[in-house]
Amino acid sequence: xxxxxFERLIRPALYRAGRSDPELVHERTMAVLQRxxxxxxxxxxxxxxxxxxxxxxxxGVRFANRVGLAAGMDKDGLALPMWPALGFGFVEVGTVTRxxxxxxxxxxxxxxxxxxxxLNRMGFNNAGADAxxxxxxxxxxxxxxLGVSIGKSKITELDDAVxxxxxxxxxxxxxxxxxxxxxxxxxxxxxxxxxxxSALSELLGALQSLSAExxxxxxxxxxxxxxxxxxxxxxxxxxxxxxxxxxxxxxxATNTTLSREGLxxxxxxxxxxxxxxxxxxxxxxxxxxxxxxxxxxxxxxxIIGVGGISTPDDALRxxxxxxxxxxxxxxxIYSGPSLVRHMARALAHG
Numbered sequence: 604x605x606x607x608x609f610e611r612l613i614r615p616a617l618y619r620a621g622r623s624d625p626e627l628v629h630e631r632t633m634a635v636l637q638r639x640x641x642x643x644x645x646x647x648x649x650x651x652x653x654x655x656x657x658x659x660x661x662x663g664v665r666f667a668n669r670v671g672l673a674a675g676m677d678k679d680g681l682a683l684p685m686w687p688a689l690g691f692g693f694v695e696v697g698t699v700t701r702x703x704x705x706x707x708x709x710x711x712x713x714x715x716x717x718x719x720x721x722l723n724r725m726g727f728n729n730a731g732a733d734a735x736x737x738x739x740x741x742x743x744x745x746x747x748x749l750g751v752s753i754g755k756s757k758i759t760e761l762d763d764a765v766x767x768x769x770x771x772x773x774x775x776x777x778x779x780x781x782x783x784x785x786x787x788x789x790x791x792x793x794x795x796x797x798x799x800x801s802a803l804s805e806l807l808g809a810l811q812s813l814s815a816e817x818x819x820x821x822x823x824x825x826x827x828x829x830x831x832x833x834x835x836x837x838x839x840x841x842x843x844x845x846x847x848x849x850x851x852x853x854x855x856a857t858n859t860t861l862s863r864e865g866l867x868x869x870x871x872x873x874x875x876x877x878x879x880x881x882x883x884x885x886x887x888x889x890x891x892x893x894x895x896x897x898x899x900x901x902x903x904x905x906i907i908g909v910g911g912i913s914t915p916d917d918a919l920r921x922x923x924x925x926x927x928x929x930x931x932x933x934x935x936i937y938s939g940p941s942l943v944r945h946m947a948r949a950l951a952h953g
Contacts, residue, residue, distance in 0.1 A: 625721070626712040636682035650688040653940045657692070657951035661927045662825045662852040662905045664780050667747045668692030668947040670918065673909050673930035674752035674783060674829075678729045680738050687747045690943035694745065695930065696735065697752030698785045701770040703731035704757055713876055717867035719913060720885075721933045723859070724878030727754050727791055732771035739778035748780035752829065754788060761793045764802075765809045772810055776817045779824055784810065784851075787831035787858040789879045795831060800841050803828075807849035825852030832857035832888045832910060836895060843899050853905035855930075856892045860885055860910075882933035886911030890924050897925025913938070915949035922950060 639645045657668040671693040672686050678697055686694045706728025713722040729735070732753070739749075753771040755764045772782060784806070786797035797803055807826070814823045828851050830842060846854065859879025866874045866884060874880075889910030896906055908926030912918050913934040921929050929950070934942060 624710070625714040626709065629712065633677065633681050636685045640682050640684035646684050646688045649685065653690040653944050654688060655690055655692070655944055655947035655951065657947060659692075659927070662781065662827075663822065664693075664748050664825065666692045666928060669922070669928050669950040670943055670947045671695060671750070671907070671928060671930045672935070673932040674698050674750075674785070675723075675725070676932050676935070680735055680742065683739075683742050683745060683749075687745060689940040690947055691747065691931075692947060693748040693750060693780075693928070695750035695752055695783060697729065697783070698727050698754040698788065699729045699732050699735050699751065699771060699775070700727050700754050700756040701732050701767045702756040702758060703734065704728060711878070713873050713878075715866065715870045715873055715882070716937065718865065718870050718882065718884055719933070719937055720866065720870075720880055720882030721936065722873060722876055722878050722880050724789075724876070726757065727788065732774040736774045736778065739775070749778065750781045750783055750827075751775050751779040752783040752785050754785040755791060755794055755797070757791055761796060761802075764797060765806055768806060768810060769813050772813055773817065776814070776824060781825040781827060781852065782810075783827050783829050783855055785829045785858070787829050789831070789833075789859060789861050798831065798834065798838070798842055800845055803842065803845045804848065807845065807851060811849055811851075827851060827853040827855050827907065829855040829858055830892065832860045832885060832892055833862065834892075839892065839895060840899055843896065843904075846904070847900070851904075853907065853927075854896055855907045855909060856896055856926075857885070857889045857910045860888060862888070881910065882937075883911050883913055886913065886917060890920060893921060893926050894924040912946075914942075915946045918946045918950055 655668045659666050672691045674695045674697045680696045707724050707726035711724045755767050759767040859881045863874035893908045906926045907928045908921035909930035918929045
């Protein structure tokens with residue numbers, strides 16, 4: 604299937620979010636991609652149009668290129684064969700929780716096209732870690748690395764968070780090339796308290812211990828921590844100390860923000876909705892956080908930069924700031940798979 608034809612089929616569902624319910628558009632798009640992924644000839648044709656091979660090794664994992672799909676787009680791994688075909692050099696599914704959960708009541712996803720942003724309070728809606736494990740077992744190996752973002756179930760008390768994360772890690776360990784430990788979503792009550800020193804230290808210690816047990820004689824699967832953009836420099840520095848103590852493989856910077864700076868005047872009213880903001884308004888802050896992490900760690904800790912990366916130049920600036928890889932979500936919604944291809948090529952030659 605030629606790339607232009609594919610874009611004409613997908614774009615009507617994917618890029619008119621401002622004209623209808625954005626979550627319904629997302630669901631329909633995922634259904635299209637899921638069906639397309641069942642047909643090897645379609646996957647191969649799309650891959651010829653969009654895939655970029657520019658391998659790079661980070662934290663011991665070989666990535667097809669530096670541009671990945673961020674968590675949140677395909678929480679339950681429904682369309683896994685299609686993401687590499689669309690040009691992504693790696694894919695992160697989730698955030699997934701131990702218990703299946705419906706997430707927060709609708710409406711919970713808001714498109715802000717003039718701001719090139721999305722506001723969400725999804726609340727980790729997913730089918731659960733065990734269901735994802737079954738799907739990954741049935742899907743088999745992907746041509747690119749697979750990351751799995753894990754978080755705390757809403758029904759689990761904060762004091763029991765460690766066992767919640769451990770269950771997901773254990774269930775999904777055979778399938779992940781790395782794990783993202785999500786302690787920074789603003790949409791699960793109390794979750795961001797897990798970024799505090801004592802709570803994070805307990806969590807990372809338990810997960811690293813379990814990872815060593817599950818790995819046996821093989822190298823441990825890398826664990827990364829996803830951080831919030833709303834942390835102060837002092838809080839972020841403390842988090843980095845804990846991450847270093849527990850030898851995390853890297854950081855993902857950043858999650859969505861509670862800030863409403865940078866919204867277009869016509870969309871300020873949507874900013875009054877609760878939830879996390881992603882997209883262009885986050886560009887400057889995510890870059891600041893990546894630069895801060897790189898400076899604090901002396902460039903020794905790999906960083907996946909995410910948040911407001913909307914153009915190839917944004918991606919290049921993120922790499923210059925200290926990131927080794929980048930991820931897209933909101934920009935992909937607005938710009939489509941051509942952006943992935945152009946960005947991966949720019950980073951290959953930048």
